[in-house]
Every structure is written in structure tokens, then in C-alpha cells.
Amino acid sequence: MERRPSSEEAASPQEVKSISKASFRRLPRYHQIMRAFEDLGRKYISSKELSEILEINETLVRKDMADLSIRGKPNQGYSIQTLRQTIEGFLGLKEPTEALIVGGGHLGKALAMYPGFDNYGLRIMGIFDNDPAKIGSDVNGLIVEDVEQLCRRVEEKQIKLIILCVPKDAAQPITDEVIACGVRAVWNFTPQELHVPKHVRIRNEQIVAGFMALSYYLKSLPVEEM
Amino acid sequence: MERRPSSEEAASPQEVKSISKASFRRLPRYHQIMRAFEDLGRKYISSKELSEILEINETLVRKDMADLSIRGKPNQGYSIQTLRQTIEGFLGLKEPTEALIVGGGHLGKALAMYPGFDNYGLRIMGIFDNDPAKIGSDVNGLIVEDVEQLCRRVEEKQIKLIILCVPKDAAQPITDEVIACGVRAVWNFTPQELHVPKHVRIRNEQIVAGFMALSYYLKSLPVEEM
DNA sequence: TAGATTGTTAATCGATTAACAATC
DNA sequence: TAGATTGTTAATCGATTAACAATC
Numbered sequence: 001m002e003r004r005p006s007s008e009e010a011a012s013p014q015e016v017k018s019i020s021k022a023s024f025r026r027l028p029r030y031h032q033i034m035r036a037f038e039d040l041g042r043k044y045i046s047s048k049e050l051s052e053i054l055e056i057n058e059t060l061v062r063k064d065m066a067d068l069s070i071r072g073k074p075n076q077g078y079s080i081q082t083l084r085q086t087i088e089g090f091l092g093l094k095e096p097t098e099a100l101i102v103g104g105g106h107l108g109k110a111l112a113m114y115p116g117f118d119n120y121g122l123r124i125m126g127i128f129d130n131d132p133a134k135i136g137s138d139v140n141g142l143i144v145e146d147v148e149q150l151c152r153r154v155e156e157k158q159i160k161l162i163i164l165c166v167p168k169d170a171a172q173p174i175t176d177e178v179i180a181c182g183v184r185a186v187w188n189f190t191p192q193e194l195h196v197p198k199h200v201r202i203r204n205e206q207i208v209a210g211f212m213a214l215s216y217y218l219k220s221l222p223v224e225e226m
Numbered sequence: 227m228e229r230r231p232s233s234e235e236a237a238s239p240q241e242v243k244s245i246s247k248a249s250f251r252r253l254p255r256y257h258q259i260m261r262a263f264e265d266l267g268r269k270y271i272s273s274k275e276l277s278e279i280l281e282i283n284e285t286l287v288r289k290d291m292a293d294l295s296i297r298g299k300p301n302q303g304y305s306i307q308t309l310r311q312t313i314e315g316f317l318g319l320k321e322p323t324e325a326l327i328v329g330g331g332h333l334g335k336a337l338a339m340y341p342g343f344d345n346y347g348l349r350i351m352g353i354f355d356n357d358p359a360k361i362g363s364d365v366n367g368l369i370v371e372d373v374e375q376l377c378r379r380v381e382e383k384q385i386k387l388i389i390l391c392v393p394k395d396a397a398q399p400i401t402d403e404v405i406a407c408g409v410r411a412v413w414n415f416t417p418q419e420l421h422v423p424k425h426v427r428i429r430n431e432q433i434v435a436g437f438m439a440l441s442y443y444l445k446s447l448p449v450e451e452m
Numbered sequence: 453t454a455g456a457t458t459g460t461t462a463a464t465c466g467a468t469t470a471a472c473a474a475t476c
Numbered sequence: 477t478a479g480a481t482t483g484t485t486a487a488t489c490g491a492t493t494a495a496c497a498a499t500c
Binding site: 024027028029031032033036053090091092093095097105106107109110111113114116117120121122160161184185187191192193201203205206207208209210211212213214215216217218219220221 | 250253254255257258259262279316317318319321323331332333335336337339340342343346347348386387410411413417418419427429431432433434435436437438439440441442443444445446
């Protein structure tokens with residue numbers, strides 16, 4: 001019998017034409033929720049349930065599904081597996097992404113050891129520092145290398161992504177250097193604003209931004225509620 | 227001579243009535259840029275310059291300033307110091323916020339040692355774990371305490387903010403526990419979606435979300451550019 | 453079938469941008 | 477003064493929501 005796509009078949013990345021910015025930003029949370037529900041053995045989830053977890057409107061969830069070209073089943077909802085796989089396909093999480101970490105401080109080490117990255121195709125291929133005391137030490141099976149070697153390794157392994165965990169002042173020079181060697185994306189954990197050519201993508205993880213939002217909330221609490 | 231507010235005087239928090247959500251989200255980046263420019267000794271910055279750094283429209287910058295009740299000087303721009311102080315006042319960064327870290331793994335340690343928090347009034351008052359091997363060890367001058375003591379410390383010190391760096395499965399139970407002891411905000415570094423009462427604010431730092439956005443970009447690069 | 457749920461269109465809301473007058 | 481820049485209003489754009497028909 002000929003195999004036809006079932007109504008809740010995952011859209012391949014190509015099938016997802018375009019997606020709104022706002023919808024794009026919600027994908028990681030959808031993905032995480034799908035993983036949690038899969039662990040619980042659930043097969044379907046309704047837009048109502050999703051909307052309650054994400055604290056957004058039910059219609060918005062259905063709009064997001066439509067953007068992803070995912071079709072649900074009346075009376076049942078959306079296939080959890082399909083939704084997860086569609087997001088993974090769309091974001092390219094099924095193909096591996098090799099990355100190097102620059103900076104062997106606490107944060108760099110914490111990221112090198114983060115066990116979850118595997119699930120998203122992120123492979124940490126090396127970690128670099130300029131401190132002789134750190135060079136040669138073992139981090140989760142990786143040997144810390146001299147940052148002098150960084151560019152060579154980028155070229156050898158055709159690395160496209162750098163994870164930046166260096167002190168602020170080193171951020172821009174290292175970024176310039178690795179871009180010259182072919183890097184296309186920088187995951188920036190420093191508080192430095194980086195300047196890069198148009199073909200390079202930056203993602204700033206300004207850790208302190210999260211605190212600021214909470215501080216605002218805590219400070220504006222009515223006194224009697226404190 | 228009577229002191230009158232100069233045209234670029236900082237608005238006190240009360241003076242900033244309300245601010246759009248989108249504008250609120252930009253405050254941390256404005257703040258960071260102001261710090262960098264102060265270090266360089268600059269006094270004023272124009273909306274054009276800011277718009278270029280942030281890659282947003284010039285008018286939007288002026289709208290944000292208006293939201294913050296900050297007035298610029300024609301021909302000069304906005305006072306860097308005023309802008310920084312207004313944001314700090316608005317977000318409550320001038321008053322200290324005491325917090326406890328739960329989880330003494332790599333990430334918990336990295337956060338406990340993060341030197342930048344001081345500048346934002348964030349004071350890490352303790353770090354907790356349930357692993358006997360970690361309890362009693364020193365992290366940046368703090369002694370890791372047994373998580374059994376957590377609630378007691380929250381109450382003693384009237385802690386309102388918890389920084390959560392525990393394994394996924396421990397996230398919800400610990401959250402429930404500290405909320406019962408009076409905590410009002412949770413800075414969640416675990417990938418667990420948390421359920422909390424309405425009066426508690428959550429900030430999720432889903433680390434992996436940043437990677438997903440970069441993965442999408444890298445995977446959708448035209449082949450000849452790879 | 454009735455009920456639950458999806459899917460889509462039109463209306464609304466909020467954020468951004470264009471245009472231009474006001475100011476130093 | 478001319479030029480640079482702010483400040484504000486109206487127009488536009490994009491995202492969200494309400495309403496309701498379609499489906500199992």
C-alpha cells in the first residue's frame with residue numbers, strides 16, 4: 001500500500017515556508033514542553049493545554065502550528081512527536097553543529113560540561129584559554145588548549161560556531177580573529193556588544209538582563225506584600 | 227540660587243509612569259551601552275548613535291527615552307549618566323537584592339563567582355546543595371550549605387529571590403518549598419517549566435534557546451557560503 | 453449525534469516608523 | 477544663522493485575539 005502523509009505528519013524544513021519573528025521565539029519553549037510530555041508518555045496535546053502552559057492565547061498556539069505547517073486532529077489536538085520533530089527539522093537540530101568554547105573560566109567549563117547539548121546536536125569540540133595554568137587541564141574529557149591554536153582549529157575542523165566566555169576586553173579581538181578564519185555565528189556570554197560583518201550572526205546572552213526584570217518586579221512590590 | 231532640574235535630569239522611578247513591554251526589554255542593553263560609554267569618558271550620546279549600536283530605528287530610541295521621561299539636548303543628545311541612573315532607578319538596581327543560589331554544580335558555582343552582579347545590587351548570600359561531598363566546601367568565600375537549611379535561611383534573611391541551578395527534577399519541589407517560605411521571584415536556570423502562584427515571578431533562562439536561534443541561521447546558510 | 457477541538461478570517465491592539473515642527 | 481538633533485503626531489506594520497465555520 002502506498003504510504004501517504006497522515007494528517008499530523010511532520011513538515012520537513014522546506015515545507016515550513018516562513019514564520020513570524022514572534023512565533024520563532026516561542027519555538028524553544030514548545031520544544032521543551034514536547035520533550036517533557038514525551039517523557040510522560042503523552043501522544044497528543046491540545047492548543048488549550050499548550051496555551052495554559054505558555055500563558056498565551058489559544059488561538060495564537062493554533063496560529064503558530066499553522067506557521068509550522070502542522071495540522072492537528074479535531075478532538076485530539078497536535079501530535080507531540082510531530083511537533084517536536086518539526087521544530088527540530090526547522091531549526092536544524094537533527095544535524096550536528098560543532099562548536100569551540102573560548103574561555104576556560106567557570107562559565108566556559110560549565111558550558112563544556114552541560115549534558116543537555118547533545119540532545120540538540122551541539123558538539124563541543126574544544127575549549128581554549130590563554131592562562132598557562134589552565135592550558136593542558138582536563139574539562140569533561142577535553143584538554144584545554146592555548147588560545148593561540150584557536151584559529152588553526154577553526155580552520156581544520158571548519159568550525160562555524162564559537163561560544164564566547166572570555167573577559168569583556170578579549171571579546172572583540174577574538175571575535176574578529178575567528179571571523180577571519182570562517183566562523184559564522186558567535187554565542188556571546190560576555191557583556192560586550194560585538195561588532196561583526198553582516199554575514200555573521202550574534203546571539204547575546206546578557207545574563208544580567210534576567211536579573212533586571214526580576215529586580216523591577218521585586219522593587220515595585222507593594223510594601224505590605226513584602 | 228534655587229536648584230532647578232536641568233533639562234536632562236534623571237527621572238526618579240516614580241516619574242517614569244509606564245513603559246511598553248518592548249521598551250522594557252531593551253533597558254538592559256541601553257544600560258550596558260551606557261556603562262561602556264562612561265568608561266570611555268563620553269558624556270552624551272545621540273539617538274542616531276544608539277540606534278546604530280542596537281540596530282533599531284532612531285525614532286524608536288527617542289520614543290524609549292520619552293517613555294523613561296528622559297529629555298535630551300538638541301544638538302548634543304542624551305546624557306549618558308542620566309540615562310544609566312534613570313534605568314537603575316527604574317529597575318531598582320540601586321537598592322540591594324539579596325539572593326540564594328540552589329545547586330552547587332558548575333553553573334551554580336559560576337554564578338556565585340560572577341563578579342559583575344555587585345554592580346547591579348545583586349548580593350549572593352548563600353549557596354546550597356544536597357550532595358555531602360559539596361556541603362562545607364568553599365565557593366568564592368561562601369560555604370556550601372545543606373539544602374535542608376534552605377528554608378530556614380530564606381526566612382532568617384527574608385530572602386525574596388532564589389537562583390535555581392539544580393537538576394531538572396528537583397526544580398519544582400524546591401520552588402514550592404521556597405515559595406512557602408516567602409520567596410517572590412525565581413531565576414530559573416533549569417530547563418523545567420515551573421508552576422507558581424500568581425504573586426511569584428519566574429524568569430526562565432533557557433540556555434539552549436540561544437543555541438537554537440543560531441542553529442537555524444547556520445543550517446539555512448546557502449551551501450556556497452558554508 | 454453532540455461535543456470537543458482545529459483552522460481561518462476579520463477586528464483589534466500594540467509597536468515601529470515616517471514626517472515634520474521645535475530647539476539649541 | 478545653518479545644522480544637528482530632539483520630540484511628537486499620524487501612518488504603517490506586525491502580532492494577537494475574537495468570532496465562527498469545519499471536522500472528527
